Amino acid sequence: MTTDDHTAEPTSATPTRAGTYRRESGQGAFLAIAATGIVLALVPIWIGDSRTLMGVAITGLLFASYAISFNLIFGSTNQLFLAVGALAGVGAYASTIASDRLGLPFPLTMVIAAGLSMLIGGAFSWIAVRRSLGIIFTGIVTLTFSLAFDNLLLGQRDFTGGETGIVVKAGSNTFLRQQIPPYYVFLSVVLIYLVGYVVLHRSHVGWAFRALRDDEVAAELTGVDVARYRIYAGAIGGGMLGFVGALWAHVEGFISPATFTFVHVDVPALVMLVFGGIGTVLGPVVGAAVFTYLGEVLASFSQLRLIADGVLLIVLFLLFPQGVVRALRSGVSGLRTRRRSQQ
Amino acid sequence: MTAVIFDGLVLGLQFGLLGVGLTVVYGMGGILNLAYGSIAVVAAVVMSVSMRAGLQAGPAVVLGILTAAGISLTLNSTVLKPVYRRRGEDRVLLSLLLTIGVAFIIDGLLVWRFPIEALGLNVGWEPVSIIGVRMRAGSLLASAITLLVGGSLIFFFRATTTGKAVRSVIQDEVGARLCGVNPAAVRTLIFALSGVLGGIFVATQAMTSPVPISAGFEFTITALLVTVVGGLGSIRGAFLAGLILGIVNAMSSFYIGSYITTIILLAAAALTIVLRPSGLFGERA
Amino acid sequence: MLEVSGLSTGYDSHVVVLGVSVDVREGEAVAIIGSNGAGKTTFLRAICGLLPVSAGDVRYEGRSIANLAVHKVARAGISFVPAERHLFPEMSVAENLALGAFPNRPDPDQQSLVFDLFPRLAERRRQAAGTMSGGEQQMLAVGRALMSRPRLLILDEPTTGLAPRLASQAYESLAALRTLGMTILVAEQQVPLVLGLADRGYVLENGAIQLEGPSAELRDNPTVQRAYLGVV
Known part of the structure; x- marks a missing residue:
């Protein structure tokens, strides 16, 4: 495939290639995560009185976790998993069924949930690598999984309650159902995911990720086992999604297929990640925060929500393929250097 | 049994048509147009609204088809413009993400402005018997049109x-x-053709069962599955895959039940990608 | 017929060919010789519009065609046969030839001319281009290029991937075309072959013309002999 006019521009930075994780100097990344943690920890002081708003804030953290996991899978290793919602859903339903039907203690079921999603995520990567599927086919295969999972939930009424969903009994009467504590539980998860992300990227695994993103063939030639690191990312990311999905089930006390569909999870998570900047540490959190806030502002125009998401998706990908946060940052530093050079 | 297979064939022909509309656009320029189903639904809405406004079914259908072609062309010359500067997989990926955005906008607008619209085209003729199977006139007309269009395409x-x-x-x-x-001219033609096929597809669908406003995503997915099973970019493959998936669909929804059917179709598509990424009929054009 | 003056071109911001001037008169066969990576392909691609011309001009029959879209150059009467051939692999020989005449319907006279030149293609009329041998594909590429009744035929390394016997056959057909009055510009590494065909030649090295002159002169030039003819 070639471009139709010969004045082909040099292939410009693409949404996928744009965000290679940059090793930030010293402890900068950890300080930034700590600062984010402190800011977010103060949120309940502001909105803690309102059960609704706390619910919104918790959802925001849930989406931040989705976006961080997706960032690890897609941003770090170029695997387009269009099954973010489904992997979280697998965790949520597995944990709920295991605790409520089989009577297992619910913390254990969350481990089971994470393990199951980890297996599935790893399997996706394994298949994609073994059959060298490429970004697009990986996307389509995982999308068919999302849709099949959705249909399974709708069809297996006895187990899943179908469209109406199921009430999650385990976890009730614990602090997870109170107004404010679950917020801090989710916040801890987000911070752990962020720290994990940075630690992972500073290890030899991160080295391999960078190499395989920059040039897969070259990475392979220099001895990076591309397949293995892809599977790591798929499995770890899958496990993170399954865990946070299960946690959500016990906090919310109710799950339904609609909570985990492609349209309701994958697309927003993608928008948030692209907005924040693929491959950045804090991008997913910033994206989730901005879009959760926007969603709240637009809540009264819920029918316009879909349109707004669509417009944003297009505008973001066309104007800021590297993420708004990064664009702003480089804009600001550009201004700064210009001002400095004027002095 | 025969009746079920007949139903499958009718559906399969329609799937084929839908798939061709997506696959030619992909084959042309590596554009995976995920707004395709939503554009087809716009055609349905235009048909339905203009018929309620007093237009005859024929002109209403034509108007709907032209609208779909127009939207498709606009998409090509606006949102997708920057996509053509990318190459290979980057191009497919960006087109996919941008057209998801377009699909959201179209779906959002439709749900907002026409929340309860649905297109039904009543073919008021008597059912016809074919080898002992009573076929509804709507199904027959739909398959006749599909065959005719398919033949003309070939x-x-x-x-x-x-x-x-x-x-x-x-x-x-x-x-x-x-x-x-001139590839740009060919591309214009193909986008128009894609819209036209989407429009014809909803019209034939509406002859057998009403097309609801929310069907866009499902149409896109069906088209995607047909295309992938047939081999991305393969016109003949899309038709054959459409027929196969149509028959599988009819059989399994008759004998097994509807949600498993969908899962079987999805699994079949996933399996095809994994085992034969170039599609069952992995030959282009 | 074709005047290239001071042409510079390259990929993205990387200049490969710098200030090259070449002209081809009606009825002539002109060779561009040079080693691998000298810029021959890049130069020809720029003439045909496949690469942007960043400086200089390309005039064809008095009209500038620099930076004209590829399909417009083709329709203006210049046929380019790239080294990679770019055939339509899943179409038959006949269909490939038919597309050579695009946007017109294939002219039967021209088609019989092609079949006279390459009888092999007539035998394989129904075969898919992608399933043919390298030599046959080469014939088809030239045949397809001729279907539009071009006034100027440009070939890039027509002997790429061909066994020596097939390579000289390819040049025999080009010689036959010459006798029919076709104007030819050809880039080639196989210097003895191409100098047998061409009236004049240019030596392109490192993106610039090093030497030019009638074929006989080039053949006798010590530098050419050392670099390309294997004479020590």
């Missing part, structure tokens, strides 16, 4: 100079340009 791609030019761009764009083919 003729167009095989026998006309323009059709050959389209295939030449799919097979080797540089070669086509060296032969004097």
Whole structure:
């Protein structure tokens, strides 16, 4: 495939290639995560009185976790998993069924949930690598999984309650159902995911990720086992999604297929990640925060929500393929250097 | 049994048509148009609204089809413009993400402005018996139209100079340009054709069962599955895959039940990708 | 017929060919010789519009065609046969030839001319281009290029991937075309072959013309002999 006019521009930075994780100097990344943690920890002081708003804030953290996991899978290793919602859903339903039907203690079921999603995520990567599927086919295969999972939930009424969903009994009467504590539980998860992300990227695994993103063939030639690191990312990311999905089930006390569909999870998570900047540490959190806030502002125009998401998706990908946060940052530093050079 | 297979064939022909509309656009320029189903639903809405406003069914259908073609062309010349500066997988990926955005906008607008619209085209003739199977007139007309359109498509791609030019761009764009083919012009034609096929598809669907406003995503997915099973970019493959999936769909929804059917279809598509990424009929054009 | 003056071109911001001037008169066969990576392909691609011309001009029959879209150059009467051939692999020989005549319907006279030149293609009329041998594909590429009744035929390394016997056959057909009055510009590494065909030649090295002159002169030039003819 070639471009139709010969004045082909040099292939410009693409949404996928744009965000290679940059090793930030010293402890900068950890300080930034700590600062984010402190800011977010103060949120309940502001909105803690309102059960609704706390619910919104918790959802925001849930989406931040989705976006961080997706960032690890897609941003770090170029695997387009269009099954973010489904992997979280697998965790949520597995944990709920295991605790409520089989009577297992619910913390254990969350481990089971994470393990199951980890297996599935790893399997996706394994298949994609073994059959060298490429970004697009990986996307389509995982999308068919999302849709099949959705249909399974709708069809297996006895187990899943179908469209109406199921009430999650385990976890009730614990602090997870109170107004404010679950917020801090989710916040801890987000911070752990962020720290994990940075630690992972500073290890030899991160080295391999960078190499395989920059040039897969070259990475392979220099001895990076591309397949293995892809599977790591798929499995770890899958496990993170399954865990946070299960946690959500016990906090919310109710799950339904609609909570985990492609349209309701994958697309927003993608928008948030692209907005924040693929491959950045804090991008997913910033994206989730901005879009959760926007969603709240637009809540009264819920029918316009879909349109707004669509417009944003297009505008973001066309104007800021590297993420708004990064664009702003480089804009600001550009201004700064210009001002400095004027002095 | 025969009746079920007949139903499957009718559905399969329609799937084939839907798939061709997506696959030609992909083959042409590596654009995976995920707004395709939503554009088809716009055609349905235009047909339905204009019929309620007093227009005859025929002109209403034509108007709907033209609208779909228009939206498709607009998409090509606006949102997708920057996509053509990318190459290979980057191009497919960006087109996919942008057209998801377009699908959201279209779906959002439709749900907002026409929340309860649904297109039904009543073919008021008596049912007809074929080898002992009573076929609804709507199904028969739908398959007749689909066959006719399918046949014309094959003729167009095989026998006309323009059709050959389209295939030449799919097979080797540089070669086509060296032969004097203008890829941009061919692309315009193909986007229009894609919209037209989407429009014809909803019209034939509406002859057998109403097309609801929310069907866009499902249409897109069906088209995607048909395309992938048939081999991305393969016109013949899309038709054959459409037929197979249509029959599988009819059989399993009759004998097994509807949600498992969907899962079987999805699994079949996933399996095809994994085992034969070039599609069952892995040959292009 | 074709006047290239001071042409510079390259990929993205990387200049490969710098200030090259070449002209081809009606009825002439002109060779561009040079080693691998000298910029021959890049130069020809720029003439045909496949690469942007960043400086200089390309005039064809008095009209500038620099930076004209590829399909417009093709329709203006210049046929380019790239080294990679760019055939339509899943189309038959006949269909490939038909597209050569695009946007017109294939002219039967021209088609019989092609079949006279390459009888092999007539035998394989229904075969898919992608399933043919390298030599046959080469014939088809030239045949397809001829279908538009071009006034100027440009070939890039027509002997790429061909066994020596097939390579000289390819040049025999080009010689036959010459006798029919076709104007030819050809880039080639196989210097003895191409100098047998061409009236004049240019030596392109490192993106610039090093030497030019009638074929006989080039053949006798010590530098050419050392670099390309294997004479020590």
